[in-house]
Structure formats: C-alpha cells, structure tokens
Amino acid sequence: MPGRHREPAVLIEGLRKSFGSKKALDGVDLEMAAGQVFALLGPNGAGKTTTVRIITTLLRPDAGRVFVAGVDVSADPDAVRRSIGLSGQYAAVDDKLTGFENLYLVAKLYGMRRKEAAATARELLERFHLDDAADRLTGTYSGGMRRRLDLAGALVATPAVVVLDEPTTGLDPQSRLDTWDVVGELVNDGATVLLTTQYLEEADQLADRIAVIDHGRVIAEGTSDELKSSTGGERLELVTADERDLATAHRVLSTVGTAPPSVDRRARRIEVPVRDGQYALAAAVGKLNAERVRVLDLGLRRATLDDVFLALTGGSAGAPEPVDSEQTMVLPPVTHWPEHSGVLDRQEVGA
C-alpha cells in the first residue's frame, strides 16, 4: 500500500517472562522492520532464547504482546506458525532419518502433498550443498552439515520471518561463512531474519539493526554504526616497539584521551578513547617524539561492537564467553607473545 507505513515483521511490547523467581525477560520492547536482518545480541542467559521461544509460540509470555506480521502470537498461534520458520539452538535433526527424509517429513507436516514435499526437500538439499549426502542417515553428518539441514528445515515453507537461534554457535569457520551467505540470500528473497548471537562480529556483519540484551532488558538498539558512535566515537591505539617504553607512552596518552588508557602488556598495546581524533593523534605524535618513544603502530579506529558491548554491560559481565575454539576467529591476530602477560598495573606505569 503506497504511502502507508509498512507493517513491522515483528512487534514486541512490554514482554515479561519469569521462570520461578528468575526474571528471564523484564519488559522488552522491540520493532523489527520487514525485509531486514535483526540481531539480538547478548551474553549467555541474557534472555535471547526466551524471546525467540515466545515469538515462535513455544512459550507463553507472562505479560506483554507480540505480533508477527500483524498477528498476535497469543491469539492465533497457528497463523504465526505458518509465517515463521525456526532453526533452534540445538539442531533438531532425526539421526535415524536421511537428510532427505528429515526435510520431507517437515514438508509433509506443513501440509504439502507427496510430490511437492519431495521436490521441496530435494531443492533445499541442493541449495545447502547437502545433495551428495541426501540419502545418508544424518547420524553420520558432521556438526556443520546437521546445522545446515536444520536451517533448511526452517525454510521449507518459505516463511516470511525466519528465526535463527544462535545459528553459528559451534560451527567451524567455513560453515559459519556459509551460514552467513544463506542469511544474505534469505533477505534477497524478501524474508525478515531475526537472529540471536553471542558473536559481536556476526551481528556487525549481518544485521541491519542490533538490539543488545542483558538481564532480560534491551539496553541498546540501533544500527551497528549508531551503536558504535553512541559509546564515544574514536579510539587511539598504539603499539610500542619496546616494552620499556610502555610507561612513558601510557603517560603521554593519558594527556590526550578522554578517559584513562587501557594497556595490554602482552601485545605492548595501549588504547584510549579520544575526541577530535585527528588533533589528538597529532598531539600524541608530537609528545611521543619529544619523549623518544619508538612506535611500531599508531592509529585511529572507530569503536567496535566489542567496545559498545563492554561499555553497555559494564565490563564486569564481560564480553560473551567464547563457546569454542572457533571464537579465536573474531579476535585480532596476535603476532608476538612476550613472557609477561596481563594488564600493566598502575604502580609500574608510575601514574
């Protein structure tokens, strides 16, 4: 309808849910526009999965309302189920069925006839590069293949809203990239994608909008850029050539930053938030030259979602825990590991 505001794909108002005395959701409001990728980002236990389970009609809320494509989840759950595809946190794949049989079953349960169900299953297997393994029992599949099959199961009925609960947790880097490609394709096909993730990089890469959720509340929401600029724009980052220069460099950067610098002694890296980055950088260079500090690397960078996340969750809650070894993929490469490690303490730098 031209001229009219497009209906949000998912609308959440004042959502609350408790399990016993534990508040899983404590008043969540969200609006997800149609045709976008929306990421729910938060640490373990933040309330992401509870939100997903309510949207997909698996759980009933204690209070609040949820609309999927304009339909109230509590009033007409069956209509919601028809317009939603869910791929859960644990791949819901039947080990004793082949890949084909798994998808065929889901297609039958969507009410498709035999031929249509078989054609849909074949098509999806091909799309997810599982056609070679189509007639093998899924018990023999690798973790990545199971995940892809589960994802394919969510797309059987080409739903308007696709919900992916931690779609890449536990996947190897290649499978993770494949999954990202699929998300891109889905949006090209006009679907709305809601994904939950613990990986900041994933939200940054894929999502049009991100909601950061912690302790059952949305603590920030916006585009990746908006979130980054909300926590104080730019950072000045410096790596000294010599570990002995760290104390001096720390003193210098304290004078140009808007907050105390943080030091990573292992990497001989100091980082400080700055305003007017260009001038702060020039000032830092001048002072470092005067003090004869030899610098390996010096530059300005914009805040990352990591910075946002740490700032929002107060740091004490910590960044999301690494779930597996693949987590290293999202960390910057470390080229040099001196024998000392940890953050330089204040006495050493003589503050």
Added chain:
Amino acid sequence: MSTMTRIAKDSSALAWRNLLNIRRTPGSIFASVLQPIMFVLLLGYVFGGSLGGDTYREFIMGGIFAQTVTFNASFTTIGLANDLQKGVVDRFRSLPMSRVAVMLGRTTSDLTTSVISLLVTSLCGLAIGWRIRGNPLDAVFGYLLILLFAFAMSWVGAFIGLVSRSVEVAQSLGLIWLFPATFISSGFVSVAAMPEPLATIAEWNPITSLANAARDLFGNPTPASLPQPHGWPAQNAILYSALCSLGLIAVFMTLAVARYRRVATR
C-alpha cells in the same frame, strides 16, 4: 483441510518417521520381543510345575498377552522423552501442524511394536502347548481387544513421557509402575487367593479383565486347581475390558494433550 484430516495426515507422517526409526534400530524393540518369551518360559516352567503343569501354562498366556502390551507403554514413554530432549518436539511445535498428532503418531506406530510382540508371544505359547480352543472369530476379536488395550496403555505411556524431565527419568518412571500394575492382577494367579485389599484392587484391575477376556475368547479355562474367578468384572470381562480401554484412552489422551501444550523442554 478439516481438523480430522489434518490430524490423520500429520499423525501418519509422524508414524512413518517413527517406523523408519524402529526399522533402523531393530535393537530398540528387542526387549519387547524377548521379554514375553522370557516370561512364558519362566512362569510356565518355574511356577508351572507346582501350579498345575500344562493347564497352568495355558492359563498364564492370557496374563502374558496383557502384560506384554502393558510393558510396551514404556516405548511410548521413552520415545516421546527422547524427542523432547533432542529438540525434535520443538521443531514440531513451531510448525502449523496438529497438536495431538505428535502423540497420536507415536501411539499408532507403537501399536506395530505390540503387534510384533503379540505374534512372538503367540508363537512361543504354541510351542509350550497353548492353543486357541474357541472359535476363530472370537480369537480375532480377542487379539483386537488386546490391541485396543495396548493403544490405551500407550497413551498412559505418552503422558508419563511428557511429565518426565529427561530421558533418564522417563526410563525409570516408565518402568516402575508396570510391575505392581501387572502383578496385582489375575495374570498369573487367581485373584481369589489374594488378601484384602489386594484382591479387590486386582479384581477391578483392567489388566485382570483383559487377561480374563483373552482366556474367554481364546477358550482357555482357569485350571481346576486354582480358585475360579467371580464378581462382576470377571463375569463381564470382555465388556469391562473394552470400557476400561476406552476410558483410559479418553482420560490419558486429554491429559497428554493438555500437558503437551504446556511442556517447555528448556
């Protein structure tokens, strides 16, 4: 699509899936085949010698049929608990499919297990001298009555599976009630010899009535050495057994569906 056709279609799709599972793990129904053979031999020859020999062995077959299909309830329990734990039920619940089909598919596919175990039990019975002595039509009716009861027990099992918090709990909960339920009955001895209140419980126990009904329909009399059954449930064993099965199906289907609506696995 009307509700009934949808229930039928969804249930048969799921029953197909469950049967593929059984075919690919034949070991899973090994117990349901081996157990009746074991009971036929144990009861027939360990107790049989002191309790009446050949006539006793023919007498216990009705009880063993009843016991066998009752024990098969644990397959429904464990099967459903497994699906719940693996998240398969979550996928089903997120689909626009019939709610009752997840359980109806399971209870109908488990009927197949019961058919197989009844077949094996019958063959084993024939080997030790049990015979169908009534008319064949009655015997067919007898098997149908046993399967109706199997279906009812499967719904009891479904409910237990949905109440269990994990597969481990389901495994113990699903088995523990079977022993008192099948032994406090006329399955292997005469109810009349039991002390009160056991005798009354046993007399009205649906498993007693199924065992008695099967004996009536297969033409296997209670040996003269045992006290003869009496009382309304024993005299109307076929009717009472059918009523029990239908009642149990109605009650436990309702309970299971209600439970399924509320069940949240994680």
